[in-house]
Amino acid sequence: MNIGTASDRIGLPVKTIRYYEEIGLVRPARSENGYRDFEEADLQRLKFLQRSRSLGFSIEECRELLSLYEDRNRASADVKALTRAKILEVERKISELESLKRTLSDLVEACHGDARPECPIMDDLAGKKDPPSTD
Amino acid sequence: MNIGTASDRIGLPVKTIRYYEEIGLVRPARSENGYRDFEEADLQRLKFLQRSRSLGFSIEECRELLSLYEDRNRASADVKALTRAKILEVERKISELESLKRTLSDLVEACHGDARPECPIMDDLAGKKDPPSTD
């Protein structure tokens, strides 16, 4: 199967698939004409990558997950640990963003937002006193 | 004032300051020996950049904010609009992450996490049926 067909079947851009090959995440065979030749096992790997990437795993984490995936004797505890770590990371990001949002909202609250130039948001950015806390 | 001193005063790495100059966000004077020579107005801009970057504004947004900052006749409404847009963006990111977290948590829930190889997380990544919804 050519790369275009694989791309259609999986829903990953052609460029992305080539990139995944370049960094060693898939190793499709080659036809005589030099074209990549994907078989079902390759599609399976690509699907796996697509799903794990969409769940926020980094490329390196995907590499690790893939190798666990192909290890018939892996312990589910290992997979669970990786996933737990990812959840913590996501939670950290969320709380950072929450705090950012509070700060921005406070600033917006304080700004009359009309044609006049006076602006508490600008004052805060410029480092004037009494900025809303960023936590 | 040399770049090292400016860096200490503001708390931005020397490399970052040089980068900001490269992309035209600051334009410090030069001494005869070729060294950058920062004055208070430059520090002010750098502080402004530091704060707006820390609030999640992109470099291009910072450029826009800076030009508003230096426009004596700007309308506070413009600043407020930019900030509001940023809040929406932050909210979008938060809800994406929330949904991600739910999916990952569901997966972790379902996984016994012991030495056996059977693993619902892997099954989901591999595209087996009954995956927890990602929303």
Next chain:
DNA sequence: GCTTGACCTTCCAGTTGCTGGAGGCCCTAA
């Protein structure tokens, strides 16, 4: 048999916002 156009190949460059390092000048103090 030839052309057209879709598809494939590789390689290089760009994205964002820096960061690290090499190689080399400048300045001050001992």
Next chain:
DNA sequence: TTAGGGCCTCCAGCAACTGGAAGGTCAAGC
């Protein structure tokens, strides 16, 4: 005079692709 720091520029690299150029391949239509 030499050692050390600080400063300079330029190049490369991070993540994870994405776009484009230049060129080979293939199938269909005339």
